[in-house]
Structures are given as C-alpha cells and as structure tokens.
Amino acid sequence: MEKYYERLNEKCKEVSKIVIKDNSILSMLKDEERKFLLSDWNAFLIALISDQSVKAEMAWRLPYYLSKRLGHFDFGKIAKEESAESLEAIIKEKPALHRYPRKMAEYIFFAIKKVVEDYNSEAENIWKNDLNAEHIIARLEEFKGISHKKAALGTLLLVRDFGVNLKNLRCIDIAYDVHVRRIFLRMGLADNDNIKDVTASAREICDEFPGSLTLPFWVAGREYCRPTSPKCEECYFKEFCMKRTELGKDL
Ligand code: SF4
Numbered sequence: 001m002e003k004y005y006e007r008l009n010e011k012c013k014e015v016s017k018i019v020i021k022d023n024s025i026l027s028m029l030k031d032e033e034r035k036f037l038l039s040d041w042n043a044f045l046i047a048l049i050s051d052q053s054v055k056a057e058m059a060w061r062l063p064y065y066l067s068k069r070l071g072h073f074d075f076g077k078i079a080k081e082e083s084a085e086s087l088e089a090i091i092k093e094k095p096a097l098h099r100y101p102r103k104m105a106e107y108i109f110f111a112i113k114k115v116v117e118d119y120n121s122e123a124e125n126i127w128k129n130d131l132n133a134e135h136i137i138a139r140l141e142e143f144k145g146i147s148h149k150k151a152a153l154g155t156l157l158l159v160r161d162f163g164v165n166l167k168n169l170r171c172i173d174i175a176y177d178v179h180v181r182r183i184f185l186r187m188g189l190a191d192n193d194n195i196k197d198v199t200a201s202a203r204e205i206c207d208e209f210p211g212s213l214t215l216p217f218w219v220a221g222r223e224y225c226r227p228t229s230p231k232c233e234e235c236y237f238k239e240f241c242m243k244r245t246e247l248g249k250d251l
Pocket of ligand 1: 183186224225226230231233235236237238241242243
C-alpha cells in the first residue's frame with residue numbers, strides 16, 4: 001500500500017503542474033481583476049471571506065468592484081468612514097457583488113476593522129512574520145465568516161495560487177467537497193463518506209502536504225468521475241482506481 005500511495009502522490013504532483021494553469025483562482029479573473037488582487041493582500045482576505053454561497057469567480061472579483069464603487073481600498077479610511085450598513089448598500093447596488101449583501105457587509109466590515117486594529121492595516125501581517133501554516137489557519141479563523149475549513153483553504157491558496165512560501169504544510173488538509181468525496185469513495189481510497197475518513201486517507205497519500213491533493217482530485221472528480229457515467233477511459237487516475245471495473249458495470 002505504501003508504494004501505491006507513493007505512486008499516486010507522484011501522479012498528483014504531475015497532474016497538478018498541468019491543471020493549475022486553468023484552475024487557479026487567478027485564471028478565473030479578467031486582467032484588471034487579477035492585477036488588483038495581486039497588488040493588495042487586503043483584497044485577498046476580503047475575497048476569501050466572500051467565497052461562500054456564490055461561484056468562486058464572483059467572490060474573488062468582489063474586492064476589485066468594491067474598490068471601484070468606494071473610489072479606494074484604504075482599510076483605515078473604510079473603517080473610519082463606512083459601516084456595515086453602508087457597505088451593504090454598496091454591495092447591493094446593481095449588479096450586486098454578492099448574493100448575501102447583508103451578511104457579507106457585516107463580515108467584511110468586521111475584517112477591515114480587525115486588520116486595522118490587529119494587523120496595522122495590512123492583511124499580509126497575518127502571515128508575514130510567522131509562516132507556520134497552522135498558526136495562519138488559527139489567525140484566519142478569528143475572522144467572522146471564516147470557518148476552519150475556509151481558513152485551511154485560504155492557507156492552501158496562499159501557497160498554491162499566490163506562491164507564498166509557508167512552513168508546516170502538513171497541517172493543511174485536503175479540501176473536502178462534493179467532487180473530492182465522490183472520487184475518494186469510487187477509487188476505494190476512503191470507505192466512508194465523511195470528512196474524517198477522506199482527510200485521513202489524504203494524509204496517508206501525502207503526509208507532508210495533504211492539501212496539495214485537492215486540485216488533482218477536484219479536477220478529476222469534476223471532469224471525469226461524474227455522478228453518472230464516469231469517463232474512466234479518459235481519467236488520469238484510471239490505473240490507480242480500485243473500483244473502476246466494478247463501477248463500469250454498475251453505471
Ligand atoms: S477511473 Fe472512473 S471511477 Fe475511477 S476515479 Fe476515474 S472516472 Fe472515477
């Protein structure tokens with residue numbers, strides 16, 4: 001089994017290098033949205049908070065359009081001059097920047113005040129002086145609207161999509177979602193459909209950075225290992241899939 005996990009981990013590394021260019025957060029955005037996100041870590045934090053109940057691209061472009069409507073993206077000024085209510089009105093303007101303007105405005109305003117008070121107005125200070133991923137996850141969890149799962153995802157994105165060189169990557173787990181769950185069960189990597197089994201299995205495959213498995217499994221789950229009629233012949237995990245033959249018969 002150890003050899004199998006080693007080979008599967010190698011396959012994941014190989015696949016990740018190929019699929020990242022079309023599946024990173026940055027690849028979903030227009031040039032101006034991407035440039036803005038890359039120019040300001042405060043935008044990263046606000047986008048991460050917004051990444052719920054909407055498509056990822058809507059969340060990750062929100063800071064750019066919020067800055068346009070505000071006329072700036074100065075956290076100190078926003079904390080002084082705005083409120084959760086005024087941000088809600090701005091987010092609600094047509095076209096709305098989020099499906100849940102009230103909740104997002106509350107989370108975003110809280111985050112802006114916290115960054116001003118605790119991090120000297122720079123979200124980068126959440127990780128800049130302590131690159132331990134475990135500590136960064138804990139600090140992100142102190143923000144409203146960031147659960148443990150989202151804090152881990154944000155930390156994973158810092159490494160994977162934004163090139164921040166963090167330490168202690170073994171505490172960033174695979175992101176458990178519908179595609180990842182399905183493919184782990186079908187491949188026979190997890191016996192039960194629960195976060196504990198899938199997370200434990202991912203740690204077996206890649207103990208040094210289980211979160212690095214998210215992208216290759218997520219893409220394979222979405223593109224090939226579909227709920228009905230999986231495209232096994234095209235799937236890059238077919239040689240590793242313990243249930244392929246069985247499924248081919250069943251579906
Ligand atoms: S080989 Fe088929 S069943 Fe196995 S992971 Fe790929 S698509 Fe899913």
